[in-house]
Amino acid sequence: RKEVEQDPGPFNVPEGATVAFNCTYSNSASQSFFWYRQDCRKEPKLLMSVYSSGNEDGRFTAQLNRASQYISLLIRDSKLSDSATYLCVVLNTGFQKLVFGTGTRLLVSP
């Protein structure tokens, strides 16, 4: 079983739609969680950290469910520019290394 699992998609949505991605992680000792965004053939960039209480940054909301070991990302009012691959990332606390999911691809169409 992969340490971090995501649905690869693609998720095809129209502009203005709300879309949600989930991610599950296997290491119950994981302490820190993130969403990174990666545009085609470009480097990943931090989108947002995920906190236990849930957090919001504009149209983006991230939530963490420790009991079920999953992380979610909600995007409201999708824009064409949101088209990208979203990487779920978990910190392996013991080794101080990030573990990346394979990513979920989002395509927003006019």
Next chain:
Amino acid sequence: DADVTQTPRNRITKTGKRIMLECSQTKGHDRMYWYRQDPGLGLRLIYYSFDVKDINKGEISDGYSVSRQAQAKFSLSLESAIPNQTALYFCATTEDSGTDTQYFGPGTRLTVL
């Protein structure tokens, strides 16, 4: 100017050749990482370094070696390239804490024929 740079950006080489990928950063971070990315497999850690005297193997270090020449420079070498090392390679840096943002270089697309 970019904070994390990688050279070359693209490289085509032949099986058995030695190749070096270079990474430089101006962020003043101690921690540096090398990843490779393959379709369907995501980013996988090759090597990482927490300071100039500290080098550690990641999950897929076989066939690779690294050199941390200075705080700002971290090089990845393929001593004898093979076709399954064809991938997109990223260098990344972060501050002291593992919870800090990782900043990635633009990547090197390597093809081994």
